[in-house]
Amino acid sequence: MLYENQFVIETNSLCKTYYPGIGEQNKPALVDLNLKIKKGEIYGFLGQNGAGKTTLIKILIGLIFPTSGNGNLLGYRFGDIRSRQKLGYLPESPYYHTFLTATEYLDILGKLHKLTGKQLKNKIYMLLEKTGLKDASDLKMREFSKGMLQRFGIAQALIGDPELVIFDEPTSGLDPIARKDIRNILIDLKNDNKTVFFSSHILSEVESISDRVGIIQKGKLIKEGTIQELTSLSGYEIRVTNIDTLSLPQLRSYGNTSVQKIDKDFIISFPEIDNNELINYMNLLVKAGARIISAECKKERLEDIFVKLVKEKEE
Ligand SMILES: Nc1ncnc2c1ncn2[C@@H]1O[C@H](COP(=O)(O)OP(=O)(O)OP(=O)(O)O)[C@@H](O)[C@H]1O
Numbered sequence: 389m390l391y392e393n394q395f396v397i398e399t400n401s402l403c404k405t406y407y408p409g410i411g412e413q414n415k416p417a418l419v420d421l422n423l424k425i426k427k428g429e430i431y432g433f434l435g436q437n438g439a440g441k442t443t444l445i446k447i448l449i450g451l452i453f454p455t456s457g458n459g460n461l462l463g464y465r466f467g468d469i470r471s472r473q474k475l476g477y478l479p480e481s482p483y484y485h486t487f488l489t490a491t492e493y494l495d496i497l498g499k500l501h502k503l504t505g506k507q508l509k510n511k512i513y514m515l516l517e518k519t520g521l522k523d524a525s526d527l528k529m530r531e532f533s534k535g536m537l538q539r540f541g542i543a544q545a546l547i548g549d550p551e552l553v554i555f556d557e558p559t560s561g562l563d564p565i566a567r568k569d570i571r572n573i574l575i576d577l578k579n580d581n582k583t584v585f586f587s588s589h590i591l592s593e594v595e596s597i598s599d600r601v602g603i604i605q606k607g608k609l610i611k612e613g614t615i616q617e618l619t620s621l622s623g624y625e626i627r628v629t630n631i632d633t634l635s636l637p638q639l640r641s642y643g644n645t646s647v648q649k650i651d652k653d654f655i656i657s658f659p660e661i662d663n664n665e666l667i668n669y670m671n672l673l674v675k676a677g678a679r680i681i682s683a684e685c686k687k688e689r690l691e692d693i694f695v696k697l698v699k700e701k702e703e
């Protein structure tokens with residue numbers, strides 16, 4: 389395949405400025421954006437409202453054109469319709485012909501992908517089941533709820549067995565069960581060595597399934613990395629009981645520790661302690677007669693990193 393030795397998505401110094409209205413200022417939506425996404429990756433794309441996520445996705449798909457810069461999708465230049473053959477796309481605000489049922493709609497799309505007969509029937513059944521729409525398969529889509537339409541959006545994107553899926557906020561408007569279903573669909577795609585590029589505002593979700601994330605702000609990529617690279621360890625927390633504050637062994641030498649009382653227990657936080665020091669401290673606690681209920685290492689959440697980064701860049 390053409391892109392086998394290349395990146396599935398590659399952008400080179402991509403810039404986009406929408407033509408401003410009369411009297412309005414030129415406001416770039418994308419600035420010098422360079423991305424390289426490998427086959428088999430799940431890439432989460434984050435940014436505040438208006439940061440430029442949908443703009444990038446529309447350029448990748450070929451719906452709009454960059455002001456400058458270029459790039460490839462599945463080995464073809466942006467806008468080349470051949471790139472769409474193995475692409476599954478969920479738009480941010482999809483529109484469907486809602487006088488059709490989900491089955492009828494998927495049947496038409498399947499035929500466009502040259503699926504026929506039993507193969508097509510099985511595919512439609514499997515997709516409706518996966519997206520939780522089996523019981524609504526013969527309902528006209530005008531009767532669908534917002535979440536049902538969103539689930540359908542995922543199903544329609546997968547009908548052509550795509551190599552790459554690009555989902556603009558796939559779990560927007562979905563209930564927790566549906567969100568979990570969609571997460572599992574994305575993980576299944578990865579396990580089949582497909583590539584997933586998605587934007588989302590639900591950072592816990594992005595953290596749980598992405599291999600890498602990119603964060604954009606005002607059109608600029610301000611951070612990119614694996615989840616491990618972005619979310620560093622931020623100390624330990626232990627919960628102890630059977631002791632009073634006065635008997636707690638000396639904490640001063642362990643950095644910015646803090647103690648919080650909850651019922652009869654104490655939660656002691658150690659943002660700067662290392663493993664050996666922690667074990668020493670726990671031994672001191674036991675010697676002082678305390679009972680250790682739990683000890684856990686704390687990691688910075690993607691949400692904390694995101695908020696910190698965005699605020700930093702705004703200052
Ligand atoms: N068709 C358009 N014409 C003019 N400006 C636009 C157009 N579409 C988007 N913009 C502007 O481009 C910038 C980026 O918008 P974009 O839709 O890409 O953001 P986003 O990151 O997808 O936001 P959200 O999280 O709200 O979906 C915004 O300042 C927006 O006002």
Ligand SMILES: [Mg+2]
Binds near residue numbers: 442443556
């Ligand atoms: Mg958007």
